Amino acid sequence: MGNRVAIAGVGLTKFGELWDKSLRDITLEAGMYAIFDAGIKGSEIDAVTIGNMSAGRFTGQEHLGALAVDQGGLGTIPAYSVEAACASGGAAVRHAYMAIKSGEHDAILVLGSEKMSDVNQSQAMDTVSVASDWEWEGLFGATFPALYAFMARRHMLEYGTTEEQLSLVTVKNHANAANNPWAQFQRPVPLEIVMNSGLIADPIRVLHSSPISDGAAGLIMCTEEKAKELTDIPVYIEASTQASDTLALHDREDITTMAAVKKSSREALQKAGLTINDIDVFEVHDSFTIGEIIITEDIGITEKGNGGRIVEEGLTALDGKFPVNPSGGLKARGHPIGATGVAQIAELVLQLRGDAEKRQVDGAETAMAVNIGGTGATSIVHILRR
């Protein structure tokens, strides 16, 4: 082997509205935790990648790669800042994967970070809109929730998906987050409350939608050789894939499916030599609950149109056959945009090591993360194995 890419350490900040912490505080915190967890020396780290969507608009600060190296005291090592809207975190992981795979770097600190609560609600909404086709969707009044409402309404019409099913995803993910000390919302929420929460873009309600969050996540990614020096339980990245689709939702033939998710997940399974039935635990992109329903269909957990029903049946619950979002997902763990893709991997590493405590999926050995940007214009899939 020798050419495998491993994850030797993970770190997270608590997600939430962190009034007392700045962008640089949370970025540093997640990085330090990842470094401590891996037991790696600063001098052994030879690069940093950082995923962030819009620090310039959310906080007025860009150039986060250099910021992270500086704040961490990592000297002169190179740092790469990557952006792919809500998939920025996944993109940072994938860039590190490619850099290690190519032999260019041996040990990389991977970060994902977003500080969203320094601006007010409407500024935050404006900034989130740039993940879609701002000129031709946002400028004509389509908010980000409205674009997901477009998908939800077609899914309801074509496949009979119900408002109750959209809401049951929230109930499931909040139940999982209740056992996640890093999550923004660590409490269960009953179906009735979700179904009666305020409408923001009918049929999408506030409790079908991920919150505005601050937070950061970090990983130490390295060669297999290095990982074996550092830890007895390295987790390996068996596949890293990425695909693109049209920026605007209105340019897609079918808006009840995400073609980029289909393509990247199939390629990932093929590269890993696995089928969907071999995957023990999933973290998927539920920025809106309809997103989880569509993605579970597109990765092949169930056939097209059935994504709502499997939630009712408990198939994606923590003790179901295909546990999805044990961390609480974007909905309940929180969605600091650039941090999300890295946090998904951090959760899965904890699951595969058996360190996920009360939200542990028993005996999990393989895992899949699906991180998307915008309304599915970017999809990044990772498959991990213990």
Next chain:
Amino acid sequence: MGEQGVAHVWRKLRAIYNIEGNHCKTCDSYFFPPRLVCPNCRRKGQLEEHHFKGLGKVHTFAIVRQAPEGFKRQVPYIVAQVELDEGVRLTAQIVNCDPEDVEIGMRVRACFRKITEYGERGIIVYGYKFEPVLKVTGHPYP
């Protein structure tokens, strides 16, 4: 330097005032908003301007109740994907229609309206919205 939004809107005036996109003579596809390259044919594509009729039907929609600054005063409003008769879809607001009355498949036609404004003293953006074909409002689309 430009006043915020001025150059940006001016560059797109023909597209957003007249629903002008393009048609590829090589593959006979229509595009709106206009593209610089035909994504089907790339360098073999032959794009020509095309003025869309502005008639179509609602493909999907949402009722926006929480909006950013430029749209706050309009909530609740209907925003939709409209499938034009030429086969392309675009995103636009539906007006002259109560939120309870809009439905998928409803026939609509373009009308010329104020879309948004750039802040209190910024420019006002005009362009297409859509209305049910059965309503006559006296502001036909050019």
